[in-house]
Amino acid sequence: MKAKVRLYVDQPLGAAQPVPLTREQAHYLLGVMRMGVGDAVALFNGRDGEWQAEVAEAGKRGGVLVCREQSAPLTLPPDLWLLFAPIKKARTDFIVEKAVEMGVRRICPVQTAFTNSERIRQDRLQAHAVEAAEQCGATFVPEVADLAKLDRVLADWDTSRRIAFCDEALAGETGRLPDAPGPWAILIGPEGGFSEAERSRLRGLAHATPIGLGPRILRADTAAVAALTLWQSALGDWA
């Protein structure tokens, strides 16, 4: 029987491996989804690929799954990071969800001159990333980093990782991704764009390239999906 539920667990997966459920997982699988002994669940942990498991014990206080066989190997997305300036809560959640679906290795919220957020709930965003991975069939979950100042991030940058930056002030420019392999990051400006100082700093970096996203001004969440699409189809795992 093919599993209808796909669940992220933070435990080792392997043949005949028992996986005790957390209270929350037991509530979801046994309570909400009304599963019982013998029902199938697909599991992944971000390291061991996807495994078909089944419910081996189901009780009032918890349950245990047992892995049967691997149904997919671990597949890492390309070595691409997404840097973005957090915006309103719903749209920030959305950007994290979209980054996972589109396939990135790491999600880095950055504070820019025109970013409103002083802080983020990293744990909540990480949980969103897990949910998105459960939903989109990924076997890997990108880490959501803590909020960091863009200035600091750029100062500490390993310049072997190229940066493609998108800015609403570039609407109408036709910057294209250079056909360069190797690690990349996409940087999405906040609504309101980068400050002049940020923009000239970015333009001065040899490892950074502006990319254009058409003549209309895109919201940050739209820009994230669009830029990730351009990158994935040119240099990533859509090619």
Add this chain to the structure above:
Amino acid sequence: MKAKVRLYVDQPLGAAQPVPLTREQAHYLLGVMRMGVGDAVALFNGRDGEWQAEVAEAGKRGGVLVCREQSAPLTLPPDLWLLFAPIKKARTDFIVEKAVEMGVRRICPVQTAFTNSERIRQDRLQAHAVEAAEQCGATFVPEVADLAKLDRVLADWDTSRRIAFCDEALAGETGRLPDAPGPWAILIGPEGGFSEAERSRLRGLAHATPIGLGPRILRADTAAVAALTLWQSALGDWA
């Protein structure tokens, strides 16, 4: 003074043209935004480009703007339609917003075998399209069509308009857009994908092409932005 507010109005725009405000517009500009006589507003109506106007009369019961000069000509997006199967309310709103930002001429909600919605609020979705156009700097607002059955839509189709269709069952396929000019439509399948009958019908149409959106399963709203990005950058006004 550069206008901070950009407003869609359903009235003719031209030099010295007075534009009486509806009660709702007067409430927004004069009440919420606290504007008064002399303050600047950018106007567009989807036909006459963008005009800089200013508040000429502001009273308790309404107000009048007067157009000064045109600040942008009417710019139509490319002749691209978006067909999609409406999903949960928030994500349907989102798809309409994204379609406007990305630049389409017409937005067509379609009912497929696996579409949950029996009906949509066309007026509400059209209002979303207007808001998105106000926000993204567009001078054109795509029409949101009424919900129609996909079978019917395909039966009545003008075959000079090509269709690029995306389906979650195609995840991992690498179908590419043919380099063909002329009118196009992008068709996004519902979550759960097309039915077998729909899929084989689409595959049998000479004017339809499957396109791949990478190895992960994208939600319908992500797929819409990704497919519009591929089209705009290959055949549209991002090229």
